[in-house]
Amino acid sequence: MTDLALELVSVTAGYGDNPIVREFSARLYAGTITTLIGGNGAGKSTLLRAIFGTNRHFSGQIVFKGETIEQLPPWERLKRGVGFVPQGRCNFPAMTVEENMKMGCYTLPAGRHVAAIERVANSFPMLRTKWRTDAGNLSGGEQQILEMAMVLLVEPTLLLLDEPSLGLSPKMQGDVFVTVQQVARTGVTVLVVEQNVRGALLISDRALVMEQGRLFMEGPAAEVRTDPRIRQAYLGGNIKQTAA
Numbered sequence: 001m002t003d004l005a006l007e008l009v010s011v012t013a014g015y016g017d018n019p020i021v022r023e024f025s026a027r028l029y030a031g032t033i034t035t036l037i038g039g040n041g042a043g044k045s046t047l048l049r050a051i052f053g054t055n056r057h058f059s060g061q062i063v064f065k066g067e068t069i070e071q072l073p074p075w076e077r078l079k080r081g082v083g084f085v086p087q088g089r090c091n092f093p094a095m096t097v098e099e100n101m102k103m104g105c106y107t108l109p110a111g112r113h114v115a116a117i118e119r120v121a122n123s124f125p126m127l128r129t130k131w132r133t134d135a136g137n138l139s140g141g142e143q144q145i146l147e148m149a150m151v152l153l154v155e156p157t158l159l160l161l162d163e164p165s166l167g168l169s170p171k172m173q174g175d176v177f178v179t180v181q182q183v184a185r186t187g188v189t190v191l192v193v194e195q196n197v198r199g200a201l202l203i204s205d206r207a208l209v210m211e212q213g214r215l216f217m218e219g220p221a222a223e224v225r226t227d228p229r230i231r232q233a234y235l236g237g238n239i240k241q242t243a244a
Protein backbone atom coordinates (compact mmCIF):
# COMPACT_ATOMS: atom_id res chain seq x y z
CA MET A 1 0.00 0.00 0.00
CA THR A 2 2.74 2.43 0.84
CA ASP A 3 5.24 1.62 -1.90
CA LEU A 4 5.89 4.67 -4.00
CA ALA A 5 4.88 4.14 -7.64
CA LEU A 6 5.35 7.63 -9.03
CA GLU A 7 6.73 10.82 -7.64
CA LEU A 8 6.28 14.22 -9.22
CA VAL A 9 8.79 16.75 -7.98
CA SER A 10 7.89 20.35 -8.78
CA VAL A 11 6.80 19.51 -12.31
CA THR A 12 6.16 22.41 -14.67
CA ALA A 13 4.74 21.42 -18.07
CA GLY A 14 2.62 22.81 -20.87
CA TYR A 15 2.65 23.70 -24.54
CA GLY A 16 5.00 25.86 -26.61
CA ASP A 17 6.05 28.74 -24.43
CA ASN A 18 3.16 28.31 -22.01
CA PRO A 19 3.67 26.45 -18.78
CA ILE A 20 0.21 25.29 -17.65
CA VAL A 21 0.98 22.89 -14.81
CA ARG A 22 3.26 24.66 -12.36
CA GLU A 23 5.59 23.27 -9.71
CA PHE A 24 3.31 20.32 -9.15
CA SER A 25 4.49 17.78 -6.60
CA ALA A 26 2.67 14.58 -5.69
CA ARG A 27 3.18 10.94 -4.82
CA LEU A 28 1.21 7.98 -6.06
CA TYR A 29 1.33 4.73 -4.12
CA ALA A 30 1.49 1.30 -5.73
CA GLY A 31 -1.84 -0.41 -6.32
CA THR A 32 -3.90 2.57 -5.18
CA ILE A 33 -6.35 4.80 -7.01
CA THR A 34 -5.70 8.53 -6.92
CA THR A 35 -8.19 10.92 -8.41
CA LEU A 36 -7.18 14.28 -9.83
CA ILE A 37 -9.89 16.88 -9.37
CA GLY A 38 -10.09 20.40 -10.71
CA GLY A 39 -12.27 22.78 -12.66
CA ASN A 40 -12.39 22.99 -16.43
CA GLY A 41 -9.06 24.20 -17.81
CA ALA A 42 -7.24 23.67 -14.50
CA GLY A 43 -4.55 21.63 -16.24
CA LYS A 44 -5.57 18.06 -15.37
CA SER A 45 -5.19 16.66 -18.88
CA THR A 46 -1.95 18.60 -19.23
CA LEU A 47 -0.58 16.88 -16.13
CA LEU A 48 -1.48 13.41 -17.45
CA ARG A 49 0.16 14.25 -20.79
CA ALA A 50 3.24 15.45 -18.93
CA ILE A 51 3.49 12.11 -17.11
CA PHE A 52 3.15 10.23 -20.39
CA GLY A 53 5.41 12.65 -22.25
CA THR A 54 3.20 14.07 -24.98
CA ASN A 55 3.62 17.74 -24.21
CA ARG A 56 6.43 20.09 -23.23
CA HIS A 57 8.35 19.48 -20.05
CA PHE A 58 9.77 22.70 -18.59
CA SER A 59 11.25 21.62 -15.27
CA GLY A 60 10.98 19.25 -12.34
CA GLN A 61 11.36 15.48 -12.03
CA ILE A 62 9.03 12.60 -12.79
CA VAL A 63 10.33 9.61 -10.89
CA PHE A 64 8.87 6.25 -11.90
CA LYS A 65 10.16 3.04 -10.34
CA GLY A 66 13.11 4.98 -8.98
CA GLU A 67 14.13 6.33 -12.38
CA THR A 68 13.64 9.86 -13.74
CA ILE A 69 11.59 9.58 -16.93
CA GLU A 70 10.81 13.19 -17.80
CA GLN A 71 13.32 13.25 -20.66
CA LEU A 72 12.10 9.99 -22.21
CA PRO A 73 9.75 9.87 -25.21
CA PRO A 74 6.26 8.41 -24.60
CA TRP A 75 7.06 5.00 -26.11
CA GLU A 76 9.96 4.56 -23.71
CA ARG A 77 7.68 5.44 -20.81
CA LEU A 78 5.12 2.93 -22.11
CA LYS A 79 7.83 0.26 -22.24
CA ARG A 80 8.67 0.99 -18.62
CA GLY A 81 5.03 0.59 -17.60
CA VAL A 82 3.24 3.91 -17.99
CA GLY A 83 -0.15 3.38 -19.69
CA PHE A 84 -2.35 6.27 -20.82
CA VAL A 85 -5.98 6.34 -21.94
CA PRO A 86 -6.54 9.91 -23.18
CA GLN A 87 -9.80 11.81 -22.97
CA GLY A 88 -12.43 10.96 -25.60
CA ARG A 89 -12.61 7.94 -27.84
CA CYS A 90 -9.32 6.31 -28.80
CA ASN A 91 -10.23 2.96 -30.33
CA PHE A 92 -10.52 1.98 -33.99
CA PRO A 93 -14.29 2.25 -34.49
CA ALA A 94 -14.47 0.39 -37.82
CA MET A 95 -12.55 -2.58 -36.45
CA THR A 96 -13.97 -5.35 -34.30
CA VAL A 97 -13.21 -5.71 -30.60
CA GLU A 98 -10.87 -8.57 -31.49
CA GLU A 99 -9.03 -6.45 -34.08
CA ASN A 100 -8.75 -3.58 -31.60
CA MET A 101 -7.21 -5.93 -29.06
CA LYS A 102 -4.70 -7.07 -31.68
CA MET A 103 -3.87 -3.41 -32.38
CA GLY A 104 -3.32 -2.91 -28.66
CA CYS A 105 -0.52 -5.50 -28.82
CA TYR A 106 1.54 -3.58 -31.37
CA THR A 107 4.39 -2.80 -29.00
CA LEU A 108 4.64 -6.41 -27.77
CA PRO A 109 6.79 -9.07 -29.45
CA ALA A 110 4.56 -11.12 -31.79
CA GLY A 111 4.98 -14.26 -29.70
CA ARG A 112 3.24 -12.65 -26.75
CA HIS A 113 0.08 -11.39 -28.47
CA VAL A 114 -2.13 -14.44 -28.00
CA ALA A 115 -1.37 -14.80 -24.30
CA ALA A 116 -1.78 -11.07 -23.66
CA ILE A 117 -5.18 -10.98 -25.35
CA GLU A 118 -6.26 -14.12 -23.49
CA ARG A 119 -5.21 -12.66 -20.14
CA VAL A 120 -6.96 -9.33 -20.61
CA ALA A 121 -10.10 -10.80 -22.21
CA ASN A 122 -10.43 -13.11 -19.19
CA SER A 123 -10.59 -10.08 -16.91
CA PHE A 124 -13.20 -8.35 -19.09
CA PRO A 125 -15.88 -10.95 -19.93
CA MET A 126 -18.01 -8.22 -21.54
CA LEU A 127 -15.43 -7.93 -24.32
CA ARG A 128 -15.75 -11.60 -25.18
CA THR A 129 -19.49 -11.22 -25.68
CA LYS A 130 -18.77 -8.45 -28.23
CA TRP A 131 -15.70 -10.01 -29.79
CA ARG A 132 -16.85 -9.63 -33.40
CA THR A 133 -18.71 -6.35 -32.96
CA ASP A 134 -17.21 -3.19 -34.43
CA ALA A 135 -15.88 -1.03 -31.58
CA GLY A 136 -17.87 1.91 -32.97
CA ASN A 137 -21.07 -0.03 -32.30
CA LEU A 138 -20.35 -0.60 -28.61
CA SER A 139 -21.95 1.65 -26.01
CA GLY A 140 -19.84 4.51 -24.69
CA GLY A 141 -19.08 2.61 -21.49
CA GLU A 142 -18.10 -0.53 -23.38
CA GLN A 143 -15.79 1.51 -25.60
CA GLN A 144 -14.14 3.03 -22.53
CA ILE A 145 -13.61 -0.44 -21.05
CA LEU A 146 -12.19 -1.64 -24.39
CA GLU A 147 -9.74 1.28 -24.40
CA MET A 148 -8.56 0.43 -20.90
CA ALA A 149 -8.21 -3.21 -21.94
CA MET A 150 -6.12 -2.22 -24.99
CA VAL A 151 -3.66 -0.38 -22.77
CA LEU A 152 -3.59 -3.20 -20.20
CA LEU A 153 -2.39 -5.61 -22.90
CA VAL A 154 1.13 -4.24 -22.45
CA GLU A 155 0.94 -4.74 -18.66
CA PRO A 156 1.46 -1.18 -17.42
CA THR A 157 2.05 -0.76 -13.70
CA LEU A 158 0.72 2.80 -13.84
CA LEU A 159 -2.51 3.63 -15.64
CA LEU A 160 -3.43 7.23 -16.43
CA LEU A 161 -7.13 7.69 -17.21
CA ASP A 162 -8.50 10.99 -18.48
CA GLU A 163 -12.24 11.40 -17.83
CA PRO A 164 -13.21 7.75 -18.36
CA SER A 165 -16.86 8.31 -17.40
CA LEU A 166 -17.44 11.47 -19.42
CA GLY A 167 -20.68 11.35 -21.40
CA LEU A 168 -21.79 8.01 -19.96
CA SER A 169 -25.12 7.18 -18.33
CA PRO A 170 -25.00 6.81 -14.53
CA LYS A 171 -25.20 3.02 -14.88
CA MET A 172 -22.30 2.97 -17.34
CA GLN A 173 -20.30 5.32 -15.13
CA GLY A 174 -20.76 2.77 -12.37
CA ASP A 175 -19.50 -0.01 -14.66
CA VAL A 176 -16.42 2.01 -15.55
CA PHE A 177 -15.68 2.77 -11.89
CA VAL A 178 -16.01 -0.92 -10.99
CA THR A 179 -13.59 -1.73 -13.81
CA VAL A 180 -11.09 0.83 -12.51
CA GLN A 181 -11.28 -0.73 -9.04
CA GLN A 182 -10.81 -4.17 -10.54
CA VAL A 183 -7.69 -2.98 -12.36
CA ALA A 184 -6.23 -1.46 -9.18
CA ARG A 185 -6.83 -4.70 -7.29
CA THR A 186 -4.43 -6.43 -9.69
CA GLY A 187 -1.70 -4.12 -8.37
CA VAL A 188 -1.84 -1.44 -11.06
CA THR A 189 -1.50 2.12 -9.76
CA VAL A 190 -4.24 4.34 -11.17
CA LEU A 191 -4.36 8.11 -11.61
CA VAL A 192 -7.81 9.10 -12.82
CA VAL A 193 -9.17 12.48 -13.84
CA GLU A 194 -12.93 12.58 -13.36
CA GLN A 195 -15.77 15.04 -13.86
CA ASN A 196 -17.88 12.79 -11.62
CA VAL A 197 -16.04 13.98 -8.53
CA ARG A 198 -18.37 12.33 -6.07
CA GLY A 199 -18.11 8.94 -7.77
CA ALA A 200 -14.36 9.24 -8.22
CA LEU A 201 -13.77 10.12 -4.57
CA LEU A 202 -15.78 7.09 -3.51
CA ILE A 203 -13.57 4.64 -5.43
CA SER A 204 -10.27 6.41 -4.75
CA ASP A 205 -7.74 6.03 -1.97
CA ARG A 206 -6.31 9.50 -2.38
CA ALA A 207 -7.19 12.74 -4.11
CA LEU A 208 -5.21 15.60 -5.61
CA VAL A 209 -6.98 18.88 -6.19
CA MET A 210 -5.60 21.17 -8.88
CA GLU A 211 -6.40 24.82 -9.33
CA GLN A 212 -4.88 26.91 -12.12
CA GLY A 213 -2.15 24.35 -12.71
CA ARG A 214 -1.07 24.14 -9.10
CA LEU A 215 -1.68 21.62 -6.35
CA PHE A 216 -4.37 23.09 -4.13
CA MET A 217 -5.01 20.18 -1.78
CA GLU A 218 -4.16 16.51 -1.39
CA GLY A 219 -5.01 13.76 1.02
CA PRO A 220 -7.00 10.59 1.60
CA ALA A 221 -10.10 10.68 -0.61
CA ALA A 222 -12.36 10.33 2.43
CA GLU A 223 -10.88 13.48 3.93
CA VAL A 224 -10.91 15.52 0.74
CA ARG A 225 -14.55 14.49 0.28
CA THR A 226 -15.60 16.09 3.53
CA ASP A 227 -13.51 19.25 3.19
CA PRO A 228 -15.92 22.21 3.12
CA ARG A 229 -14.06 23.89 0.24
CA ILE A 230 -14.29 20.76 -1.88
CA ARG A 231 -17.93 20.22 -1.01
CA GLN A 232 -18.68 23.78 -1.99
CA ALA A 233 -16.70 23.82 -5.24
CA TYR A 234 -17.11 20.28 -6.57
CA LEU A 235 -19.88 18.48 -4.73
CA GLY A 236 -22.68 21.00 -4.93
CA GLY A 237 -22.36 21.93 -1.29
CA ASN A 238 -23.70 18.65 0.08
CA ILE A 239 -22.39 15.15 0.34
CA LYS A 240 -24.02 11.84 -0.38
CA GLN A 241 -22.74 8.43 0.59
CA THR A 242 -23.61 6.69 -2.67
CA ALA A 243 -21.88 6.89 -6.02
CA ALA A 244 -23.69 8.77 -8.78
Ligand SMILES: Nc1ncnc2c1ncn2[C@@H]1O[C@H](COP(=O)(O)OP(=O)(O)O)[C@@H](O)[C@H]1O
Nearest residue numbers: 015018020038039040041042043044045046047
Ligand atom coordinates in the same frame (compact mmCIF):
# COMPACT_ATOMS: atom_id res chain seq x y z
N1 LIG B 1 -2.77 21.20 -27.07
C1 LIG B 1 -2.78 22.37 -26.43
N2 LIG B 1 -2.06 23.42 -26.87
C2 LIG B 1 -2.05 24.60 -26.20
N3 LIG B 1 -2.73 24.82 -25.06
C3 LIG B 1 -3.46 23.82 -24.56
C4 LIG B 1 -3.52 22.54 -25.21
N4 LIG B 1 -4.32 21.72 -24.48
C5 LIG B 1 -4.73 22.46 -23.43
N5 LIG B 1 -4.22 23.71 -23.47
C6 LIG B 1 -4.44 24.77 -22.48
O1 LIG B 1 -4.04 24.32 -21.21
C7 LIG B 1 -4.95 24.75 -20.20
C8 LIG B 1 -5.37 23.56 -19.36
O2 LIG B 1 -6.06 22.63 -20.21
P1 LIG B 1 -6.32 21.13 -19.77
O3 LIG B 1 -5.09 20.54 -19.23
O4 LIG B 1 -6.96 20.47 -20.92
O5 LIG B 1 -7.37 21.36 -18.57
P2 LIG B 1 -8.37 20.32 -17.88
O6 LIG B 1 -8.04 18.96 -18.38
O7 LIG B 1 -8.14 20.50 -16.41
O8 LIG B 1 -9.75 20.76 -18.26
C9 LIG B 1 -6.09 25.45 -20.91
O9 LIG B 1 -5.88 26.85 -20.78
C10 LIG B 1 -5.92 25.04 -22.35
O10 LIG B 1 -6.33 26.06 -23.22
Ligand SMILES: [Mg+2]
Nearest residue numbers: 044045046087
Ligand atom coordinates in the same frame (compact mmCIF):
# COMPACT_ATOMS: atom_id res chain seq x y z
MG1 LIG C 1 -9.12 17.56 -19.49
